[in-house]
Amino acid sequence: MKETDTMRNVLLGLCPYIGKIPASVMAMTKQNGQSKPMTLQPGSFTSSTQSGKAPVVPPKGSSIPQISGGIRFGDDWKKCLLLPPKDTRVRTTDVTATKGNEFEDYCLKRELLMGIFEMGWEKPSPIQEESIPIALSGRDILARAKNGTGKSGAYLIPLLERIDLKKDYVQAIVLVPTRELALQVSQISINMSKHLGGVKVMATTGGTNLRDDIMRLDEIVHVIIATPGRILDLLRKGVAKVDKAQMIVMDEADKLLSQDFVVLVEDIISFLPKNRQVLLYSATFPISVQKFMTKHLQKPYEINLMDELTLKGITQYYAYVTERQKVHCLNTLFSRLQINQSIIFCNSTQRVELLAKKITQLGYSCFYIHAKMMQEYRNRVFHDFRNGLCRNLVCTDLFTRGIDIQAVNVVINFDFPKNAETYLHRIGRSGRYGHLGLAINLITAEDRFNLKGIEDQLITDIKPIPSSIDKSLYVAEERSRRTLEVQL
DSSP states (O other): OOHHHHHHHHHHTTOTTSSOOOHHHHOEEEETTEEEEOOOOTTOEEOSOOTTOOOOOOOTTOOOOOOTTSOOTTOOGGGGOOOOOOOOSOOOHHHHOOOOOOGGGGOOOHHHHHHHHHTTOOSOOHHHHHHHHHHHTTOOEEEEOOTTSSHHHHHHHHHHHTOOTTOOSOOEEEEOSSHHHHHHHHHHHHHHTTTSSOOOEEEEOTTSOHHHHHHHTTSOOSEEEEOHHHHHHHHHTTOSOOTTOOEEEEETHHHHTSTTTHHHHHHHHHTSOTTOEEEEEESOOOHHHHHHHHHHOSSOEEEEOOSSSSOTTEEEEEEEOOGGGHHHHHHHHHHHSOOSEEEEEOSSHHHHHHHHHHHHHTTOOEEEEOTTSOHHHHHHHHHHHHTTSOSEEEEOGGGOSSOOOTTEEEEEESSOOSSHHHHHHHHTTSSGGGOOEEEEEEEOGGGHHHHHHHHHHHTOOOEEOOSSOOGGGTOHHHHHHHHHHHHO
């Protein structure tokens, strides 16, 4: 093959409008005559590219260079990107107080940068600035940052950058505490790596057919994103081979190293090589994490961006009610607040189902989710709520860990949590990535001492709910207009 032909083929892979449709992004299913995205199921893995697909056709009116031979020297590769609409909402210093770095500063592969920008990520957040260069160097990390400030990107970007496609074995493991978080992280990984040319990402969790996972591991897998119980089953059966894995990430590390999971995590670590890299990320780090760090991490680089525990963009209120008044109070909130989407927390699965039924009877759209539901239904609820098919979701603490749904601007604690850690993770479902959010707590006489204790532990202020709540505190459009008026 001539040198010019070789160069032309290389350049053809640089533009997402030339070549093959990424199966992870373009897979569609017909329903009621309309095309809708397919739901990613646990245990599935998706390649960044697959053969036999039709070429992508640029949309009308796009600024994509219409060049028959791919990108030519001198062309701006960023013009070829399928960027989402620009997010013009006001953001707090939780994500804007950066050193001014750009993603290009980290010498990442161009194909990875293309995936990052097409995710809508314009510049690294503080946790990403601190974490990415250290992770790329191969050093262990103990990172503490607030919920919703970009921790997933902080470890997925260096993880994907270090994947070697010439090696056909598992190179990285990401452990997460819940099945929903595993699906979310795997989808981010697939979307971000779609231009890398063959990164295979596999999500595996409990509640799915183990035989399916065993069959999929017969093929090439580079990254496994898993809950601890399922990956340990695969390791013990000798199906998942991780003896050459160079990296293990623990997202929501405090939960993974709690009594519920720590024994499983210790067993998983024993299957990894001695020289693996360990990355721990969480908003809170109890003593259990310190013990694990001393035992398994080698001179870890410690990152602590928690000058305060709660997100700056979340305004917190409490309403003092009796148990009988809770539903009436919730109905009043629904009628008065401008809710994009809301998550409503209860302390038991039985109360979740009863409340969801009551909300539906009041005439509001409502889904519910809890750990005792069949996994198939959990996947469907998570997918549909994430895609905006319903405004309100009632759930247990299953949904407090890492779940990132940008449209959620109101969190309601129908039942007040028992401890500060749970409270922190619950309210962190709103105000994601520096945006504005509202947390409202329904407090009974039994909860009043707990409320004071959580305020003291988190060093935060939970105020009595006013008769009228300023929309600029939690509705992005209102805040943007007001800011613009001030600037003018």
